[in-house]
Amino acid sequence: MATVTFDKATRIYPGSTKPAVDALDIEIADGEFLVLVGPSGCGKSTSLRMLAGLEDVNGGAIRIGDRDVTHLPPKDRDIAMVFQNYALYPHMTVADNMGFALKIAGVNKAEIRQKVEEAAKILDLTEYLDRKPKALSGGQRQRVAMGRAIVREPQVFLMDEPLSNLDAKLRVSTRTQIASLQRRLGITTVYVTHDQVEALTMGDRVAVLKDGLLQQVDTPRNMYDKPANLFVAGFIGSPAMNLIEVPVTDGGVKFGNSVVPVQRDALSATSDKTVTVGVRPEHFDVAGPDSDLGVAVTVNVVEELGSDAFVYGTAQLGGEAKDIVVRVGGRDVPEKGSELHVVPRAGETHVFSTSSGARLSD
Ligand SMILES: Nc1ncnc2c1ncn2[C@@H]1O[C@H](COP(=O)(O)OP(=O)(O)O)[C@@H](O)[C@H]1O
Ligand SMILES: [Mg+2]
Numbered sequence: 312m313a314t315v316t317f318d319k320a321t322r323i324y325p326g327s328t329k330p331a332v333d334a335l336d337i338e339i340a341d342g343e344f345l346v347l348v349g350p351s352g353c354g355k356s357t358s359l360r361m362l363a364g365l366e367d368v369n370g371g372a373i374r375i376g377d378r379d380v381t382h383l384p385p386k387d388r389d390i391a392m393v394f395q396n397y398a399l400y401p402h403m404t405v406a407d408n409m410g411f412a413l414k415i416a417g418v419n420k421a422e423i424r425q426k427v428e429e430a431a432k433i434l435d436l437t438e439y440l441d442r443k444p445k446a447l448s449g450g451q452r453q454r455v456a457m458g459r460a461i462v463r464e465p466q467v468f469l470m471d472e473p474l475s476n477l478d479a480k481l482r483v484s485t486r487t488q489i490a491s492l493q494r495r496l497g498i499t500t501v502y503v504t505h506d507q508v509e510a511l512t513m514g515d516r517v518a519v520l521k522d523g524l525l526q527q528v529d530t531p532r533n534m535y536d537k538p539a540n541l542f543v544a545g546f547i548g549s550p551a552m553n554l555i556e557v558p559v560t561d562g563g564v565k566f567g568n569s570v571v572p573v574q575r576d577a578l579s580a581t582s583d584k585t586v587t588v589g590v591r592p593e594h595f596d597v598a599g600p601d602s603d604l605g606v607a608v609t610v611n612v613v614e615e616l617g618s619d620a621f622v623y624g625t626a627q628l629g630g631e632a633k634d635i636v637v638r639v640g641g642r643d644v645p646e647k648g649s650e651l652h653v654v655p656r657a658g659e660t661h662v663f664s665t666s667s668g669a670r671l672s673d
Pocket of ligand 2: 355356357
């Protein structure tokens with residue numbers, strides 16, 4: 312087992328001037344499950360491939376434990392990677408697929424068989440060992456790809472969107488299996504996904520990337536409670552946080568007819584006349600159409616989830632129509648076309664600089 316360190320690791324692809332990954336700094340603890348998440352093209356796969364040795368590092372360093380692996384070939388790094396397309400050999404049985412890397416490494420047959428059987432047991436694949444990949448379901452193929460990584464007993468697991476070929480239901484159950492398997496094996500894991508729900512549910516910590524730049528590394532809880540900037544605020548959470556530009560006034564911000572108190576420090580940190588306030592859908596106080604509280608929201612769509620419901624509406628704010636999402640109780644659902652008045656609950660707002668995007672509240 313080992314720690315993994317990205318030390319200002321940079322990748323500039325030939326012919327490009329802009330780094331695909333720009334001075335990435337992350338320290339991953341021994342046994343930790345770290346998830347790299349961000350929109351398509353933000354540099355997740357490139358980061359993982361640099362760690363695997365499949366991509367040159369043009370600046371900075373990468374360490375596994377106290378070994379500098381920056382320029383080591385992949386085979387000398389003691390890692391195992393699970394790819395999105397599984398990359399199984401179609402003409403080989405499950406057992407041969409799982410044992411292939413050990414065979415190449417010259418491990419004797421009996422030992423390979425023993426390790427493959429152990430992994431198959433963990434992954435519930437024992438009865439499929441003699442089948443070919445084409446005779447397996449998507450979920451079973453995914454487990455074979457995991458098994459191939461497990462038998463090598465590497466210091467680090469790398470996984471690049473390993474669930475993206477599974478249907479939605481299987482994706483949810485498999486993500487729990489992978490997370491619990493990782494915890495059982497205790498092997499340091501770097502896992503890439505573009506899906507923020509997957510990131511929050513699986514990771515000990517989550518690292519958010521945008522345009523090759525690290526935005527925040529944090530526990531799922533902190534990432535949700537204290538997003539470091541407007542990008543993370545909008546990216547983490549579903550439905551997304553409402554981000555609303557509002558005027559600064561004495562003691563707070565003006566939200567329609569109401570003044571919402573926010574931290575004094577947050578406002579003294581900026582000389583701007585407006586700030587962007589972030590409010591999660593579950594953090595509005597809601598009143599009926601006769602109220603003069605906050606702003607009026609016209610209900611466009613209601614998404615009922617049983618226990619609660621999400622109201623998708625439009626409000627007039629600063630002379631513009633603004634979409635707003637509000638969570639309400641499941642037994643308290645407004646009609647489409649009706650009007651609600653909403654005001655952010657004091658103490659539950661996030662304040663960001665509109666100009667720089669930086670978080671101003673603590
Ligand atoms: N082999 C390559 N040559 C040139 N540019 C590449 C190559 N691979 C990826 N890129 C570019 O680098 C950026 C990051 O890509 P990638 O790491 O694959 O993103 P992600 O995995 O987050 O979707 C993108 O702009 C992509 O177009
Ligand atoms: Mg990718």
